[in-house]
Amino acid sequence: MAERRLRLGVAGLGRAASSMLPSLAAHPHVDIVAAADQLPLARARFEADFGGRTWESAEALAGDPGIDAIYVATPHQCHVSDVVAAAAHGKHVLVEKPMALSVEECAAMTDAARASGIALVVGHTHAFDPVVRTMRDVIASGELGALRMIVNVAYTDFLYRPRRPEELDSARGGGIMYNQVPHQIEIVRALDGGPLRSVRAASGVWDRNRPTEGAMTALLEFASGVAASLTYSGYDHFDSDELAFWIAESGADKSPAHGAARRALGARSAGDEARMKAESAFAGRGVRLAETPAHQPHFGMLIASCERGDLRPSADGVLVYGDDGVREIPLPRGRTFPNKDGVIDELYDAVVRGIAPLHDAAWGTATVAAALALVQSARERREIMLEGADVR
Template sequence: MLRVGIIGAGHFGAAHAQALRAVDGATLVAACRNDAEGLKAFTEEYGGKGYLDYRELLADPEVDAVVVALPHHLHTDVAIACAEAGKHIMIEKPLAPTVAECRRILAAADKAGVTLMPGHTMRFTLPFLAARRLIDSGEMGAMRYGSSRMIKLWMEGNRRDWHLDTATGGGMLFTAGIHALDRLLAFAGRRATHVSAVTATSFHQQKADDAALLLIRFGDDAAGQVASIGYANGAFISGDELVFDNGVLAVDFFKGVTFGKDLKWQPVEGSIEPDVAGQGLIRQWQGFAKAVATGEKPPVTGEDGMHVVACIEAAFKASRERREVAVEA
């Protein structure tokens, strides 16, 4: 049984606690939050011991693994401390706000011999998995073009001040648009090589971005685009259109997947379910627990998480300098 501690027992920490209830082979044993009242309410609802200091949680011998669900700028030091304490690490996306910090986390996990998995939850949703099965079958050939979108309300109820400032790793692209970017990278099945972008703050008074458009090259024979828009008023849009050598896919996270070939569309059975996000988080934990138990590579690697961050770093630089930028990692 994998015994889990949550560092950052807030809004999404609660989602992790809820998911763990449905995971065989993993259980919540501890949680950390920096206010006593909120911590008490969290542990009363989800169980486990409560800690106000994450270092005390890491010193608990009953904790085998930790999920880091903190503001982005706090990931690095805490993740390194987790590794040094010998705890396996699931870390909410982004892995860290910079490639340099990602490298430090990967090095610490490698040195300690612990499993590290970034929490790119949408890779575990049923629409994504159904699309990947078709892609992995090989019958469609290589992806040549892809378009992925995350267009949503930015000022949700869980929005915090740190989300609004670049100094704390905030912004729509790092917070939510990263999902669309990560999906495109995963569907492409190869590393991005170059990025050009327009990033802006269009809808809100804040220092960080709330809109970004990215054009991504995968070498010379494939490309993709990503829309990351945090509007002030609208309705949710999230999905992907992918063009392969021998067919096209439309991946809709509300309606499921459809496959296009010979000028006809065909729905893909078993590609949608109720509570898409919640079920994805359960599968994410199942994948992580299996990787820890077997010693195999996790379904999403630290290198995967670092590559997404590298693409975002390149996008911001490309926007500032108004040119295409090579992706660092």
């Protein structure tokens, strides 16, 4: 019997959608049939490139009777209303990270999904990367003994990529704490597999022209006793892909270009910068489909230490450093570039095959709770206990 097709609408045709659309389009049983965006240019490009219907708001898209599911890729602050609207119309949801900006918003989304019986998947983060899943499987196999410690270090140009005004305002979810740190939180949560016990963080706002957190270092302790050290800097000086074989986060080959994002941005008004962002994403460029990735996607430099060995991503798989030397587990390339295939697979499997998603509302809520605890820890200069707050 032919597999059921999933008719998908995309809410928010910006940067996230640009990098997710290739994986959505490459899924063998998914049809991208509609989209919503406030920008006429984005809608026109979607109509031209995908031949689908367009709407001016995510709420209007939710009422489209010709779709089964919505990929919500609107700004953070819209996630709660867009997911609640989708659920009210019985549409399944894949919502971008962070799930929302507070645990209360996450609860409203969870309740709406439960009441209407829809599937709710939260992603993409780099916890979906095949390298992270493979590291998790090796750890779970017990071959290297118990997991004890994880290090993730990411230095990027995040702060100097063109931004909307709220992305530079911490009170409205701006900066790295809600946008980049969730990748790190989810990678280490995927590797440990259990709840967090506590966090202690220090964060930095180092550029007065971009007054939001651009750097953070933190120690996370899991209930298992595993300790995870996370460091992030988005100030566009050192680039940690130097420690990751000069492969970009997406899996593409990368040429060193220190400070290029800062120089390209220059001094601009907020309006000019928001326009620059839109033009550099879907509305301005569309997407290139059907490209295969050069290497595996990854996030900074990642090392997981077990009692009898260490693990880290290689360019094309995972390196296992054991008592008897090093071996590499090669991994197949994704269906497309950038490889975000795992996210749409999880939504499709949840909706059509009834397989409960791993990255569900409880998973997304726990990440938001951890990110907020890191913010609080940095502000109050103390360890924040999470026991009882985590939902998985």
